[in-house]
Amino acid sequence: MRIIRLFYILAISLVYQNLFAAVSLIPAAPQIDASSYLLMDYDSQQLLVSKGIDEKLPPASLTKIMTIYVAAHELSKGNISLDDETVVSEKAWKMPGSRMFIEVNKRVKVRDLFRGIIIQSGNDASVALAEYISGDEAIFAQLMNKHAERLGMKNSHFINATGLPHESHYMTARDIAILASALIRDYPDIYSIHSEKQFTYNDITQSNRNRLLWLDESVDGIKTGHTEDAGFCLVTSAKRDDMRLISVVFGTKNDNARTKANQVLINYGFRFFETKKIYGAREKIHTADIWKGNTDSLNLGLRKDLYVTVPRGQFDNISTVFDVPDIIIAPVKEGALVGHLSLLLDDKKIVDKPLVAMQTVTEGGLFKRIKDELHLMILK
Secondary structure, X not given: OHHHHHHHHHHHHHHHHHHHHHHHOOOOOOOOOOOEEEXXXXXXXXXXXXXXXXXXXXXXXXXXXXXXXXXXXXXXXXXXXXXXXXXXXXXXXXXXXXXXXXXXXXXXXXXXXXXXXXOOOOHHHHHHHHHHHHOOHHHHHHHHHHHHHHHXXXXXXXXXXXXXXXXXXXXXXXXXXXXXXXXXXXXXXXXXXXXXXXXXXXXXXXXXXOOHHHHXXXXXXXXXXXXXXXXXXXXXXXXXXXXXXXXXXXXEOOHHHHHHHHHHHHHHHHHHEEEEEEEOOOOOOEEEEOEOEOOOEEEEEOOOXXXXXXXXXXXXXXXXXXXXXXXXXXXXXXXXXXXXXXXXXXXXXXXXXXXEEOOOEOEXXXXXXXXXXXXXXXXX
């Protein structure tokens, strides 16, 4: 009996070792010498690494991600076109800092201004495009703030289209990740310009300042930034297989530091985590009983695709919990909230999403309602 008990204890020990081996093999998140930083999965929007992500900081040229987002929105609405030409104002021509080298009173196509902003980080191009869209850079900044509010960027405020320093001009790492995700999702054609390594305008060729485009084939964007107040900043997005990550780094000491920091973050994410689609939008994932309706069952699902990011090898340990009312009474409209879905990993809730009705269930006939009422009286 003693030998049997020893074997039993050994077997139990091995089971527990196997259960927690994958977790124990994942190292702590990398520590980055920067003011603020994060690593986020694009599809699940889950944060994998974070530090000071809601701290309001000067964003420098990371601002231009919003400048491009607003311009892409105007393009999608047909308010501007890539072949439109704008006349360069004296204000745009005189802008300090990084430049596209457009010339005052000369005509420049919108398509060139997009590349002048994205690839060359031109302050002159940013003001020229802002003035073309809104007539004035200050009015364009109002558009930037409207889009920030709509996207849920709660701790950002824009004064200009360039990112030149101003005490009321700031962003946070979390908000930049939200914005970068929105640009990739909403305007993929414009986002693709961020992968271009150089652009020539006015016989001057300038290289994209994001050096990770040369160092990592999976990187396809997105933007650098630098001022004395902001330090060296970089937002990066990379895609390997079906997984896309976004990293944001604020306030490093130099260009090499921001490049290395982003590389460390994205390598960590791809090496130790994986993302999978669990349920699709409008997919039937649960069926509940419904009373007094023209049918006895109600299909439930999610409004959006559900992606989850977990440590590699841990998807089999995820469990699903449906929290649905015991009694649902018709009528119920399609899209109405009916309970919640939770995903648990090692008894820890990692996802909580609202379940919605997949179809409209109207009231049943008089006989059906009376019959169900009698059944409910018995159940109570």
